[in-house]
Amino acid sequence: MLRLEKRPSPSRFWLYATPPVAVLLTMVVGGILFATMGKNPFEVIRTIFWDPVFGEFAFYLRGQLLVKAGPLILIAIGLALGFRAGIWNIGAEGQYIMGAIFGASVGLAVFPTESRLIFPVMVVAGAFGGWVWAMIPAILKTRFNTNEILVSLMLVYVAETILAKASTGFLKNPEGMGFPGSRNFSSYPAAANPELIAGSGLHWGGVAALVTGVLAYILLTRHQAGFQIKLAGQAPRAARFHGVSPTRLVVMCMGISGALAGLAGLFEVTGPAGQISIDFNTGYGFTAIIVAFLGRLNPLGIVLAGFLMALTYVGGEMASTNLGLPDAAIQVFQGMLLFFLLAVDVLTNYRFRLAVGAH
């Protein structure tokens, strides 16, 4: 009979080995799932994980990788800061939508003025929109002790209602012949977020994601605030004695994650999505939760995890068009990855021992 025994200190090996092991387990079980759906599992796994990087159309798909990874990394880094401190912002999807709406509103308000200042102001407005949306659960938590998980999640549904109203009402393209959706930013150069190097898929969102990764790493490892975040997560009592203010921590972590999610939304809506539409958001805010855990809540790990998750998106689309794999299968695949990650993670703090005789 196997039994768990707590390790005296967390295993460094398993800390780094958990994500690859979880990915492998997901590939095996996912392969079985694909096989039961009547697909060749090896072909599907190759299409998802190999073809986008090294396959025939890799020259195009590699760019797509960066397009998908950018928002995921940007959102996940913000979430990870909070998760580390035990502050659970689950509503990044709503903050992402509100960032996009705020930023796009600024751009559309001054249409068709041409000025270099417009895009930077939109970026600030986008971050502000996400920040405001995250401040609602943050302030309710600090003032009224309200559960931030539930409030931030409820606000996703509220944001989706506002988005529907924005694309059919107050941000609707007046020259759109009655179709829902705002003006397209690709035809408005001052507010657009184009590819910076042709074919690379890199737009300002990707730049922001990589810069944020480095900044967040410095914050966590070299800065007082990062120390406080880690302390509050690992030893709340010690953090109180150290003089860490829970209120400030909640406001800071929620604020940063909200602003980053808002930024991601703005870059998406001005770049790859092109316009505010009812369904421009594709669940990045929720997938980013998986990315944050896959990256071990470590900013540099999250950058890697973001690319891996982007691979499942891009490869999943390939598998959907070439092999007829349903889109939902990829969603199941991603959810499974988080399960395996959480299960394998037990080995970081515990080890299995063969118990001789019943205890």
Add this chain to the structure above:
Amino acid sequence: MDFGGINPIILIATLMASAVPILLAALGETVVERSGVLNLGVEGMMIIGALGGFVVAVATGSPFLGFVGGAVAGAALSLIFALLTQVFLANQVATGLALTLFGLGVSSLGGQGYNGIKPPRTGPLLPDALADLPVVGPILFGHDWVVYFSIAMTAVLWWVLKASRVGLIIRAVGESHEAAHALGYKVNRIRLMCIAFGGAMAGMGGAYVSLARVPQWVDGITNGQGWIALAIVVFASWRPWRVMIGAYLFGGITVLQLNLQAAGSQFPVWLLPTLALLALAGDIILREINGKNYSDLRKVFYFFATVNALQLLYLSWGKWIPMPVDYLSMSPYLITILVLVIMSAGRRGTANGAPASLGQNFHASR
């Protein structure tokens, strides 16, 4: 007897049915949380139950077996959560979220090919003669069996948690798992059973959405009801009868906003903040009687009083508030937030009735 285009009797009868999914899921989660486990995967278990129930009901032609299938599907998914948190000691918050993401994915994958199919109908339990009685007929006698089952479950769980030995053990495990372990109870095994029960209840609630409320298969059919169920457990201070009140309140709001959207601007929308104001005033008075702190609440009260006063000022010019009905669909979520604020304000730590070990994993070192 209409009121702004809305018939109050039909409203009450409909809200009792529309509250069933949330009521069942929230009752299950109450037991789970009373045993010290925070399962945030209610939404995932509900939607899996919605699919499982739909598939079984369509395959067998029996709505009853459909509900059983929904419960089994929800319980099966919850066992993944139980395995991860009770055996592998994974973080409960993260695992619950994973359960929801996974459940949404699986339901959308498994639901392909079920669009546009009508499930077998769940008819009223009692003969029509009773349901045709004026006023009390539709409210008391016009429902299908699941509505009565959900009310019965409320009573049963109230009794079990309050007065039975099983309930005492569940509460002991939830309040202090160390003490329960020292007394010889298998903490993780008891929690596992509670989680499976919660999964079955959530699954059955989900099945009610796809078999009776909608009734057809739509992707993402539960639409956040699992999260509202979680909020209701907090609102109810982990007590079954209050869970029922909470579920009926939200069922009422959902039905009302749908009716309002249909009735257009005939209905005086300003009544909604007024109702919130009255609820707040009632809560403050109750706390005053009990001698509790309400200083935070008073600010919320002033805020709504101001909103209300401004609205009345505006109305006195003889106009309706130009509240676009499109925005009404967000009201259940906003009111959930408001209610959470009311319930949490001024109550720190375990003073709100939360089980003391909620969300903490237990590992028996000896």
